[in-house]
Structure formats: structure tokens, C-alpha cells
Amino acid sequence: MDRQRRNLLRIAGATAIAGTLPFVPWSRTTAAATTDKFTPDVEIELVARPDELQVLPGRLTAVWRYVGRVLSGPADALQSVPDSYAGPIFRFRTGQKVRIRYLNRIPQPSIVHWHGLIVPERMDGHPRDVVPTGGEYVYEFEVRNRAGTYWFHPHPHEYTGTQVYGGLAGLFLVSDDEERAARLPSGERDISIVLADRTFDPANQLVYEAAMGPGMMGGMTGFVGERILANGRPSLSFPAAAGAYRVRLLNGSNSRIYRIARSDRKPLVAIASDGGLLAAPVTRPFLVLGPAERAELWLDFHDVSAGSRIALIAEPLDFGGAGMGMMGGMMGRGMGAGPQSAAPYPFALFTVGRGAGRQALPVRLAELAPAPARKDSKRREFAITLGHMRWGINGRTFDMDEVEPDERVRFGDTEVWEFTNRTPMMAIPHPMHVHAVQFRVLDRLGTPPGLDGLRAGFLDGGLKDTVLVLPGERVRVLLTFNAFRGLFLYHCHNLVHEDMGMMRNFLVA
Numbered sequence: 078m079d080r081q082r083r084n085l086l087r088i089a090g091a092t093a094i095a096g097t098l099p100f101v102p103w104s105r106t107t108a109a110a111t112t113d114k115f116t117p118d119v120e121i122e123l124v125a126r127p128d129e130l131q132v133l134p135g136r137l138t139a140v141w142r143y144v145g146r147v148l149s150g151p152a153d154a155l156q157s158v159p160d161s162y163a164g165p166i167f168r169f170r171t172g173q174k175v176r177i178r179y180l181n182r183i184p185q186p187s188i189v190h191w192h193g194l195i196v197p198e199r200m201d202g203h204p205r206d207v208v209p210t211g212g213e214y215v216y217e218f219e220v221r222n223r224a225g226t227y228w229f230h231p232h233p234h235e236y237t238g239t240q241v242y243g244g245l246a247g248l249f250l251v252s253d254d255e256e257r258a259a260r261l262p263s264g265e266r267d268i269s270i271v272l273a274d275r276t277f278d279p280a281n282q283l284v285y286e287a288a289m290g291p292g293m294m295g296g297m298t299g300f301v302g303e304r305i306l307a308n309g310r311p312s313l314s315f316p317a318a319a320g321a322y323r324v325r326l327l328n329g330s331n332s333r334i335y336r337i338a339r340s341d342r343k344p345l346v347a348i349a350s351d352g353g354l355l356a357a358p359v360t361r362p363f364l365v366l367g368p369a370e371r372a373e374l375w376l377d378f379h380d381v382s383a384g385s386r387i388a389l390i391a392e393p394l395d396f397g398g399a400g401m402g403m404m405g406g407m408m409g410r411g412m413g414a415g416p417q418s419a420a421p422y423p424f425a426l427f428t429v430g431r432g433a434g435r436q437a438l439p440v441r442l443a444e445l446a447p448a449p450a451r452k453d454s455k456r457r458e459f460a461i462t463l464g465h466m467r468w469g470i471n472g473r474t475f476d477m478d479e480v481e482p483d484e485r486v487r488f489g490d491t492e493v494w495e496f497t498n499r500t501p502m503m504a505i506p507h508p509m510h511v512h513a514v515q516f517r518v519l520d521r522l523g524t525p526p527g528l529d530g531l532r533a534g535f536l537d538g539g540l541k542d543t544v545l546v547l548p549g550e551r552v553r554v555l556l557t558f559n560a561f562r563g564l565f566l567y568h569c570h571n572l573v574h575e576d577m578g579m580m581r582n583f584l585v586a
Contacts, residue, residue, distance in 0.1 A: 115217045117176035119150030119169065123189070125231070125245055126182040130162050132309065136281040141183050141243035143229075148178070161309035162244040163271055167229075169220045171253040177216040181208040187240055188214065190232035191249060192369060193351055193515070193542045195221045198563025201512055204234035205477050221560065222515070223443075223540075224256035225353030226269070226325045226371045234475060234580075238300070238331050238572035242285045244309065246271065246329050256354060259439050262323040262375075270313065270425055272366075272391055273329040274302030297466070298396075298505055299332025299573045305391055307424040317378055317387075317427040321436040323348070324374040324389070324425070328366040331572040333393055334416075334506060334545070336534060337372075338363040340388040340423060346438065349373035352515035352540025354443035365394075365534035367508035367545035369570040372536055378427065379435045388423035394531075395419060396505045396548065416528075445539065448517030448555050450493050457483060459567070460497040461507050461546070467577055468507075468569065474578030480564070484583040491557040493519065496546045504548035507574065512565040513585065515540040516554040525549040543570055558585045 123145045129137040142162040145155050158164035169175060181187050186209050190202030196218040199206065208214045227249040231240040248269055261267070276284040286300055307313045328335055339345060344360045351371050364372050374389075381387060394416040462469045473481070486492065494516075496509045518537035528547050535545070546552045568580030 115176070116174065117150070117217065118173045119154045120148040120176040120178070121150075121155055121167070122146050122148055122178045122180065124180045124182055125187060125189075127184075128162065130309075131160075132162070132306070133277060133281050133311065138277070138281045138283065140283070141240060141245050143245055143247050158308055163309035164247045166248045166250060166269060168250050168252070171220055171223060171251060173220050175216070175218060175220060179208065179214045179216065181210055181212050181214075183240070183243075183245075184210050185233070185236055185240065186210065187231045187233050187236075187245075189216070189229050190512075191216075191227065191229050192510075193222065193225070193227035193371075194218075194249065195513060195515070195560045197561045198513075198565060201565060202232040203564065203566065204232055207233045220251055222251050223353045224251050224253040225349060225351070225540075226250055226327065226373060228271075228327055228329070228369075228371070230329075234477070235576050238576045239285060241329070241572055242275070242283065242300075242331055246273075248325070248327065250325070251353075255443050259354065259442050260436075261348070261439075262321050262436065266321065267323045267325070268315065268425075269325045269327075270307050270389075271309075271327045271329040272305060272307060272335060272424060273309075274305050274331075274333045274393070276302040277304065297468075297503060299571045301330075301333045301393065301395070305393070305422045305424055312423065313425045315425065315427050317429050319378045319381055319383065319429055319431060321379070321438070322376040322427075324376055325349075325371065326364075326366065326374065327371050328368055330368050332368060334365065334367050334396070336363050336365055336392040336394055336531075338390050338392065338421075340386075340390055346375040346377070347372055347536055348375050348442055350536040350539035351542045354445075355536070355539045356443060356445035357441055358438055359536070359538065361534055361536075363392075363534045364536065365531050365545065367506060367543065367570070368572070369508055369510055369543040370545065375438055376427070377436075377438070378429045381429045383429060383431050385429045387427045387429065389425040389427075390421045391424050392421040393419040416531075448519065450519055450553070450555055451491055454555070455490060455492045456495065457492060458495045458497060459509075461500060461569075461579075463500045463503055468574045468579040470567075470569075470579060470581050473581060475568075475580040476582075478564075478582070480582045480584045484581060486558050486583055486585045488562050488585050489557075489559050491555065493553055493555055495551055495553045496544070497551045498546040498548055500548075506545050506547050507579075508543050508545045508570040509552075509567070510543040510570040511554075511556065511567045512542075513560060513563075514556045514558060515542055516544075516556040517541070518544055519553040519555055521547075522551040522553075523549050562586055
């Protein structure tokens with residue numbers, strides 16, 4: 078099919094995709110009314126709106142983007158990302174009370190999910206709370222999470238992938254006393270990078286093939302773009318002193334999985350995962366990041382000669398022809414075969430200058446208790462299923478209000494959830510995300526030959542909210558539901574799969 082005909086994301090005009098999403102908005106224009114009892118430390122306005130920006134040489138690219146401004150409180154609570162549609166970046170401290178006035182100015186209903194944050198159900202961005210075009214939603218919550226790299230993005234049912242792909246995503250960074258005590262690199266030495274892949278047509282407009290609709294052949298494996306962007310740009314360059322840097326990484330792609338490495342093939346030192354600092358630094362030959370997963374690196378250039386150029390490289394992993402439809406996953410590769418790799422892409426280049434003094438890597442980073450499974454913990458299995466050209470969980474797809482008996486959780490309980498990925502006719506990984514908790518990975522069972530080498534790149538030792546489940550695997554995680562009661566979501570964070578209905582409610586009561 079001609080690429081011009083496949084270009085379904087003409088975002089500036091938005092006529093191709095506007096107004097088609099069924100939704101049940103609240104009866105008020107402002108969905109969550111402010112209360113006299115809540116006094117925010119910071120109040121921010123966040124607007125989702127169309128825009129045109131320079132992404133590639135030539136014509137401007139139509140995008141959707143978040144634009145924010147601080148209404149009250151510290152001005153440094155909001156940081157823009159220069160020359161990019163990405164962002165903005167929120168910066169808060171644990172314990173701060175936050176009010177965010179979200180204004181929807183895109184021509185589709187939308188809502189914002191604070192990915193990884195522990196917030197009340199009506200603050201979590203459930204699709205039932207979508208805001209119509211021109212509407213407003215007021216979020217009020219206290220930041221309960223420990224220091225870490227979190228993020229925010231839309232969460233309307235069936236159109237999350239379209240809106241994220243259009244550019245709606247940003248980082249939510251939290252700090253606390255424990256992090257400050259670790260004396261990590263800060264200021265210009267604290268770098269945030271969001272990786273995302275995009276395809277552009279000859280007129281520099283975004284192409285999103287998965288927008289053809291749920292259930293289409295092209296959506297079975299997901300959608301991957303032809304270009305990798307870092308913070309919405311083709312690449313990033315940093316003049317670096319010969320010292321230590323903290324680099325925060327988010328895989329903000331809709332479906333793409335990356336293997337991250339250094340260009341000089343030295344091992345990576347990881348200091349944090351989804352839910353914040355690890356107990357101690359860990360060394361990995363590379364990192365594997367599925368969609369929505371985060372990692373933080375300690376990059377030290379003290380032993381690198383002045384003038385050297387060191388890059389961080391993203392190697393896209395292809396588990397069965399992602400973007401090629403169902404036959405791409407069925408032809409030529411079985412459960413035991415490893416993924417194919419696209420050409421490694423240097424997304425961040427550091428040109429090393431003179432030294433600025435060596436900063437010692439902390440031996441200990443944070444207090445993180447071991448995570449043994451309790452013998453009396455309730456155990457649940459969530460099997461990834463495929464039927465009638467639709468992905469599901471335990472044979473079910475999304476229903477806005479439905480909660481089955483095995484999806485009801487008792488408040489305060491600690492449970493073991495087991496995600497099982499055994500669909501041999503479509504052997505691909507699934508990044509499984511659970512709202513309202515940070516969990517611990519207990520173990521991975523059944524990793525087939527050919528894929529077990531990827532396990533060296535996982536950060537399973539820290540707190541997580543998204544875990545990549547490889548084909549053939551059973552991954553057990555430990556969760557404690559002691560924050561809030563209410564209706565929350567668990568789903569695959571391959572956004573094509575999520576939009577197809579690979580998402581379910583669970584109720585904490």
C-alpha cells in the first residue's frame with residue numbers, strides 16, 4: 078500500500094482520527110473537582126494540544142504535545158525539553174502535594190495516566206474518566222513514591238497508541254532524602270533520555286500503520302518505526318567532562334524492544350530501575366528495555382582520554398517480524414529461536430573533555446528489603462492468550478467496568494501474580510504493566526534456548542511496575558496492595574495490544 082495512503086496520523090488537522098472514540102465522560106467539565114481540604118504545594122497547568130515542530134530537515138512535522146506552566150509553587154517543578162515535542166519534565170519530592178489541571182485540546186477524548194505512581198483510583202487515568210475535547214480534569218494527589226524515574230502518557234481505550242505515538246508523553250521525576258544521601262551526579266550531569274521509534278512519510282509526517290484498527294493483521298505483533306528518536310530528535314550530543322553522569326532512560330516506544338550498550342563495549346553500571354534506586358549498583362553487559370521500562374545508568378568517563386567519543390547504542394530487537402502482521406510471527410521462527418537485531422543506533426554521543434575530578438560510585442544506594450514470596454500469599458495466574466485475532470489475558474479482553482471474581486483483591490494483601498506467555502503460534506514478548514503498585518520480580522521460569530541470553534540484560538532486582546515476559550516464560554512477581562482501594566488496570570504495554578483490548582480491571586476492596 079502506498080505510504081501516503083497509510084499515513085493515518087495527520088495530527089495538525091486531525092481530521093482522519095478525530096471524534097471516533099466512544100467514551101463516558103463525567104457530567105462535569107472539570108472531572109475531579111478541587112476540595113477545600115487539599116492544599117497543594119505545587120499547582121501546574123498541563124495542556125495537550127496540536128503543534129508543528131522541526132523533527133527532520135525540511136517540512137515541519139505535525140504532532141500532539143503536552144505544554145505546561147507552573148501556576149503556584151516552585152518554578153523548577155516543571156522543565157521544558159528544548160527543541161522537541163517531548164516532555165515536559167515534572168520534578169517533585171516525595172511527600173509533596175500536587176494539583177495538575179489537565180486541559181484536553183486535541184480532537185479526541187483523552188486522559189493522563191501517571192505511569193508508576195501510586196495514586197487514588199480517580200487520579201490514575203482510567204479510560205472511564207476520559208475528558209472530551211475542550212474539557213478539563215483536575216488531579217490532586219500526594220507524591221508517595223520513592224525517588225525514581227516515572228512518566229505520564231494518555232490512557233483512553235483504543236487510542237492510547239495513537240496519542241502516545243503523536244507525541245504525548247513526558248517524564249515525572251521524584252527525589253527524596255535517600256537519593257540525596259547517595260550523592261549521585263546532579264544538574265547538568267543528570268541526563269534524561271526518552272527513546273521512541275517513528276516512521277515518517279516523504280512530507281515528514283508521522284505514519285502509524287497500527288491505526289488501521291483493532292484486530293487487523295498489522296496489529297498482531299505491534300508497530301515499529303523506521304527511525305529511532307531520542308527526546309523527539311534524531312540524536313543527542315553532549316560535551317562531557319571526564320567524570321560521572323547519571324543517565325535516565327525510558328523506552329517510550331509503542332512496541333519496540335531495545336538492547337542498550339556502550340559503543341566501546343564496556344559494561345554498563347545500572348543504579349535504578351522502574352521504581353527507583355537499586356540496593357547497590359549492578360554491572361550488565363547490556364540492558365534490555367521493553368516498552369515503558371526505565372533504567373538509570375552511572376556513566377563514568379574518568380578513565381577516557383580527552384577527545385574520545387563514546388555513544389550509547391540502541392539495538393532494536395525483532396521477535397518475529399513486528400509490524401509485518403500475523404504471518405511475520407509464524408514464519409521461520411519457533412519458540413527456541415532468538416530475536417533478530419536491526420542495525421545498532423547511536424542515540425546519545427558523549428564527547429569527552431578534560432577531567433573534573435573523579436566521583437566515587439556508591440557501594441550502597443538504597444534500603445531495599447529482599448522479596449521472598451510469603452508461603453501464605455494468594456497466587457494468581459494471568460495467561461497471555463490469543464483468539465479470534467485478538468490478544469487477551471486469561472481469554473478475556475477489556476470491558477470498561479467488568480471485574481471477574483479472580484480479579485478482586487483484598488486491601489492490604491500481598492500476592493504472587495504469575496504472567497505466562499505460551500502462545501506458540503505467535504511467539505513474541507509482552508511487557509506487562511500493573512497500575513497502583515510497585516512489585517518485585519521473584520523469578521523467571523521456562524525461558525527457552527535462544528532467548529536465555531537476554532536475561533543478562535534485565536534489571537529484575539529492584540522495584541518494577543512493568544516486566545517483559547519473553548515467549549515461553551512464566552514470570553512471578555510479588556505485589557502488596559496497601560495503598561488505595563478502587564478500580565485499577567493491568568495490561569500489556571505494547572500499545573497496539575493494549576488498544577486491541579489486552580487490558581483488564583482489577584478491584585482492590
